[in-house]
Amino acid sequence: MRPLTTTTFLEEEPMALPIFAPMSQRTPPKKPLDHFMPMYPPKDDTSNIYEFSPEELVDKALKTLQNAGIELIEWSSLLHRRMNVPVIIKNFSYLVPDDKLDAASKLLADGEGLPRSQPPPLLIRTGGDFYKKARMYRVTRYTSLALAQHLILYPASFASYAHSDLSPAPRMTSLTEPLCHTVLVPSRPAVYASILRTMKLYPRFDPVRITLQSDLSQLIDYDLYGLDCGYVDIDDDELCEELEVDRRVEDAMCLVEEWRRADALRDQEGWVGDALFKVVSGLWSVEDLPWSRPRGS
Numbered sequence: 621m622r623p624l625t626t627t628t629f630l631e632e633e634p635m636a637l638p639i640f641a642p643m644s645q646r647t648p649p650k651k652p653l654d655h656f657m658p659m660y661p662p663k664d665d666t667s668n669i670y671e672f673s674p675e676e677l678v679d680k681a682l683k684t685l686q687n688a689g690i691e692l693i694e695w696s697s698l699l700h701r702r703m704n705v706p707v708i709i710k711n712f713s714y715l716v717p718d719d720k721l722d723a724a725s726k727l728l729a730d731g732e733g734l735p736r737s738q739p740p741p742l743l744i745r746t747g748g749d750f751y752k753k754a755r756m757y758r759v760t761r762y763t764s765l766a767l768a769q770h771l772i773l774y775p776a777s778f779a780s781y782a783h784s785d786l787s788p789a790p791r792m793t794s795l796t797e798p799l800c801h802t803v804l805v806p807s808r809p810a811v812y813a814s815i816l817r818t819m820k821l822y823p824r825f826d827p828v829r830i831t832l833q834s835d836l837s838q839l840i841d842y843d844l845y846g847l848d849c850g851y852v853d854i855d856d857d858e859l860c861e862e863l864e865v866d867r868r869v870e871d872a873m874c875l876v877e878e879w880r881r882a883d884a885l886r887d888q889e890g891w892v893g894d895a896l897f898k899v900v901s902g903l904w905s906v907e908d909l910p911w912s913r914p915r916g917s
Contacts, residue, residue: 655763656737656756656770660729669733674759674769675795678712681732681757681771682791682800688727690720692803693776698792699811700835703843706850709792710769712759714803715776721755724773728757737763737770748827753778780817782886785810808843809884812836813892816909824911833906836899844872844900872900 669677682692694702696713716724728734734757743765744751755773762768789805791798806814815836822829841850845868852865860866879885880893887893891910898904 653740653742654765656739656758656765656768657763659736659738670761674712675793677732677734677759678771679793679795679798679800681728681734681759682714682803684727684731685716685724686800688723690716690724690727692716692800693779693781693786694789694792694803694805695774695779696772699805700839702789702792702805703808703811703839704846705838705842707838711756711772712770713772713774715774715779715781718775718777721773721775725755728755728771728773732757734758734771737768740765746827747831748822749778750828750831778818779806779814781806781810781814785886807884809879810886811839812896813885813887815839816892816895817889820910821912823914824907829911833909836906840872840900844875845869869900869902873897876900 672680685692693715695715697707697709697711698713700707701709725736729736737756737758739747739751739754739756753774756770757772758768758770760767760769785806786804787807788802791800791803793800815832819829819832819836838850841847841852845865847863847865847868849863852859852863854860854865876893876897880887880897885893885896895904895909899906899909
């Protein structure tokens with residue numbers, strides 16, 4: 621038995637038994653409710669690709685996309701980890717140009733042999749467009765919601781970054797000798813502006829907006845305020861004084877004001893900088909940020 625590493629799951633997929641095995645011993649069929657089902661029937665046996673770790677499969681796939689001239693923009697958990705939010709990296713999410721999304725999907729499915737997953741209905745209901753717009757390619761043998769990991773591609777229009785917002789940076793990876801070394805990364809002000817603009821496109825209680833509210837709160841706490849512990853109870857005067865919360869908030873307000881003056885937020889609409897400033901200063905909560913009316917209302 622090979623030793624366990626930090627990337628090895630303790631739970632294993634059950635081994636299928638012969639059809640003539642007693643009913644009590646047969647492996648129950650996977651249910652679409654708690655497993656990622658393949659969107660298309662596999663063309664060939666893809667089990668051999670899982671001799672590689674998820675990180676290695678993602679690395680090979682990203683290199684293939686870059687060799688084909690497809691730009692990759694770091695997004696979601698990977699981007700938040702880069703900005704000091706201590707999130708667990710389960711999935712590997714990237715934005716690609718809208719007009720290259722189909723070509724990228726074909727390369728991953730046909731070239732790399734990665735099976736495309738269909739999200740269970742529960743995830744679509746609770747995650748909305750984060751799953752409806754996603755092209756999910758499984759990089760683990762596991763298909764269960766708890767254990768499956770994916771390389772996920774999204775259309776770049778979902779985040780609405782301008783090319784001037786992006787610059788190449790070393791890719792977030794634990795591999796010592798990766799094939800894909802750099803990806804495009806949005807600037808800090810562009811990340812916040814993108815979140816605010818996207819939140820405004822959705823109704824107040826839409827799952828996308830609710831997810832982005834949480835993302836924004838974490839980014840402000842860990843990135844702008846620089847709090848290693850994240851959320852701080854503002855009624856705890858002793859802790860706030862120890863952590864210099866007032867000074868941290870003032871510094872963050874000054875930084876947002878600098879971004880506004882430098883037009884780093886690309887605030888042509890005239891509300892993004894003001895809204896971010898109000899949230900950072902504590903005048904607004906993230907729930908107060910603009911939202912859209914539900915369709916048909």
